[in-house]
Amino acid sequence: KTMEIIRRYCMGPNAVQIQIVSDQETNFRSLNGTVNYEDENYSIDLPVFSIHGNHDDPSRDGGDMIAALDLLSVSNLVNYFGRQDI
Numbered sequence: 655k656t657m658e659i660i661r662r663y664c665m666g667p668n669a670v671q672i673q674i675v676s677d678q679e680t681n682f683r684s685l686n687g688t689v690n691y692e693d694e695n696y697s698i699d700l701p702v703f704s705i706h707g708n709h710d711d712p713s714r715d716g717g718d719m720i721a722a723l724d725l726l727s728v729s730n731l732v733n734y735f736g737r738q739d740i
Contacts, residue, residue, distance in 0.1 A: 666699035681735045
């Protein structure tokens with residue numbers, strides 16, 4: 655249901671009026687190393703950002719498990735940043 659809601663309310667042809675000034679390739683774990691609204695293959699109106707914190711690992715285990723947030727990120731629906739692979 656989350657994917658459906660994001661697709662319905664966050665995707666569209668309008669320009670996004672914010673700019674990321676940090677090194678996107680370092681901070682965002684997307685396929686092309688940029689935020690989703692700068693990807694020419696997607697049309698994002700309202701970008702969604704999620705921050706990975708050190709006390710709230712979404713996989714709960716902290717290991718190599720995959721979480722719902724990882725799926726949203728790899729599908730380019732959410733800009734997920736802050737996660738570090740050790």
